[in-house]
Amino acid sequence: MKVNFKLTEYQHNKLQIHLHPGDGLEAVAFGLCGRLNTDKTNVLLLHELYLLPYNECERAEDFVKWKIDSVEHLLEKALANDYAIIKFHSHGIKDSDFSKLDDISDKSFFECVYGWTDSELPHASMIMYPDGSFKGRIIDKAREFYPLYSTNIVGENISKTLYSESILAADFLEFTDRNTQAFGDKTTKILKSLKIGVVGCSGTGSPTIEQLVRLGVGELVLVDNDKGELANMNRIYGLKMDDVNTHELKVNAIKKHIDSIGLGTKVTTLPFLVQEKQLVVNELASCDLIFGCVDSAEGRHYLNLISHYYLIPLIDIGVKLCADGRGGIDSINGNIHYVYPGSASLLERNVYSSKRLADEEVKRTDPEEFKKRQVYFDNINVASPAVISINTLHSSLAVCEMLSRIHPYRYNENRKFDSTHINLCDWDISSISVSESKSRFFSDNTLGIGNKQPLIQIP
Template identity: 45%
Template structure:
C-alpha cells in the first residue's frame, strides 16, 4: 500500500494556490520524506513550492506548461537529502483522474528527473480537484506508474481519503459503533494502523478500546513483564501470567476474542530499537501511555519526522499518606507534527538528563542522586484502575474527534485537556508554541542516523 501524507498547512497552501479562481490549471511541487514497513510505503510532505502563475509558459483549462529551471533548487535538494519530488497540479473542471495530456507531460518530465536524481528514489504525480480531493501515482523507474492508495491530511483533524473510496464490509460486531459514528468512520478505523506505547495503567484500557472499536491494525510496545502489583489495573492480567511480557499477554487475550484486528507486538524498549521505530513510522496515529520521558521525547520526534499525530496521556494521584486523597487528575496532550511536550512543560531537560543517566550509567546516577545533583526517576505513584480507564477514554475519544469531529467547538481549539477528578473540572488549552527544530524536520522521513539521534542502536527482539 502506498500512502501520501500532507501536513495540514501544506495542504491548505496547495489548495489555495492551485485554485486562484480563474478556471486555469496551476502547479506546485512537494518535497517528501519517505519510510516503509511491512506492506506500507509512506511519503510525507516536507516542503512545498508553488510555481507563480505568471512564470508558467502556458496555463489553460486542460493543460499547463512550465520551465524545469523553476524547480532546480528542489531537484538539487532532493538529490542531496534523498527526498522524493511530487508534482501536483489542478483540474479546475473537476476531472478526477489523469488526462492524456497529463500522461504526455509526466512521460516527459519524470525520465528527465530520474536522470538528474539517480538514487532509485520514487517520485510522484498528483491531481487535485476543486473539492480538495486527490488522485495520484508513484513513478517507478521512468514511466511505470502505480496508484497511490491512501491520502492523509494531518493536523488538528486527520482527513483520510482512499483512492477507491469503497467502505469495507461492516461486521455485525461493529454495528453499534457505526450507529454512533457512521459507516464511513467505521470503515476508516478498519483501515487504520495505530500504535500504543506502554501496556500498563492507561495503556491496557486504551488497547482494549481500540480493539473493540475495530481498528484494523494495532502495534503494541512494552518491554516489561507482569508483576503482582500490576494485577489491580492491567486488563487481562492474572496471577498465572506473572513474569509474562505485558504486550504478549494482552495480544494472547485479544486474539482469543476472535475480532479481525491484526496485532503486532514489540517486547523491547522503544528507545533502543530501530525496528520498532520503523514499524511506528508507518502508523496513522500513536498513543503514548508511558511515564518514561525519554520515550515521550522520542515519540514527539517520530510525530514530526513522519507526520503522525501523537496522543500522550498521564495520570497523577496524590495521596496524603493517611488514607486520604489530595488530588486526582489526568492530562491528555494532542501532538501534531511540530508540537513538543517539552515546550508544553510536561517534562524538562533535567528530567531527560536524569533518566538518560539512570539507563546508561546507574552507578553515576546513584552518586549524583545521593549528592542531590539529579532528580529521582524511579519513584512509584499510586495507581487505580478507575482513574486510568477514565483518562484513557478521554484520549480515545479525542482520536475519534480528529477523524470524525463531534464536539461543538471542533478539534482546533483542543490541544491539551486537563481533567481534575477530585474537583470535577475540565480545562482545555488551545495555544502552545511549536518547536523550531521539530518544525524544520516535519515530514523529513527516514534519515541517517535515524531521527538524527546517533544513540539509537539496533536491538535484538522477540515478537
C-alpha cells in the same frame, strides 16, 4: 507497490489556495518528501512545498506547462538528500482522471527526476480538486503508473483517504453496527483502515487498547518492554495470573487477549523501549496515530520526535494520583495532549522538563554515573499509585479525543481542545488550544524528513 502519502493540514491549505486561486485555470506545485522505506512500508512525507509562480508557467482551463529549469533547485535537493518528488496540479472537475496530456507530462518530467536522483525508490503525481481532495499515482523508474494507496492529512483534524474501493468494501461484523450509528459508515471504515501505535501497555495503555479493539481498529502496534507482574493485575485488561506466574511479557499477554476476542485486529508486539531499537521507530513511523501512555520524559520526547519526523498525530495521556500516606488521596489529576506536527511540543507544554529528560538519559545510558549522582535526581524512582477506574476514565477521554479528530462531533472546533486537564477532586475538565512549536527540536527543517532522523539516536 503500496505507497502512502502524508502531509500536514497547513501544507494542504497552502497547496489548495495556490492550485485553486479562483480563476479556473490549472496551476502546478512540487513537494520534496522525506521517506519511510522498509520491507513492509513505503511512505512519502511532505517536507518542503514549492508553489510554482503563475508567471513561470502557461495556464489554461485544461492544461498547465512549465520549464524544467524552474525546478532544477528541487532536483538538486532531492539528489543530495534522497528525497522523493511529488508533482501537484489542479483539475477543475471533481474526480476527473489523469488525462493523456498528464500522462505525457508525467513521463517526461519523472524521466528527468530519475535521471537526476539515480534512485529506484518511487515518486508521485497528484491531482487536487477544488474541494481539496486528491487523486494520486506512483511513478516507478520504468515510468509505469501505479495507484497511490492512501493519503493522510494531519493537523487539528485527521483525514485519511483510501484509493482502493476493495479496501473500503471490507466486511464489517455485526459488532460495528452501533459504532456506525454513532459515527457513520465513513468513520467506521476509516477506523478499520487505521494502524495505531500504543506505547506503554499498562495503566492507561491497556484500557486504550481494549477500546481500540472494540471500535474495530484494523491494526495495533504494542510497545512495552516489561513483564506482567502481580502489581499489574489491578489495571491491565486481559492479564491473567498464569501470565504473572510465567513472567509473560505484557505485550504478549495483551495480544493473546486480543486474539481471543476474535474481531480480527492485527497485532504487532515490540517488547522494547522506543529508544532502543530502530525496528520500533520504523513500526511506529508507519502508524496513522500514536497513543503515548508512558511516564518517562525520555519516552515522551522520542514519541514527539517520531510524530514530527514522520507526520503522525500523537495523543499523550498522563495521570497523577497522589496519596496522603494515611489511606486517603491528596489529588487526582490527568492530562491529555493532542500533538500534531508543527504544534507546541510536550516539552514546550511543560509535560516534562529538560532536566528530567537529561536525568533519565543518564540513568539509561550510564548506570554507574546515575548511582553517583542519584542524590541530585528528583523522584526519578518514585512509583505513583494506580487505580483502574481512574486510568480507564483518562484513556476513554483520550480515545474520544481521537474520534473527534477523525469525525468532529464537538460543538467547538478541535483546536480548542489541544490540551485537556482533568481534576477529579474538583470534578473539573478544562481544555485550551496551543501555539505553534518554537523549539529547535521541532523546526520546519526537520518536519517530515523521515528516515534521516537527525535527533533520534539509536545505538
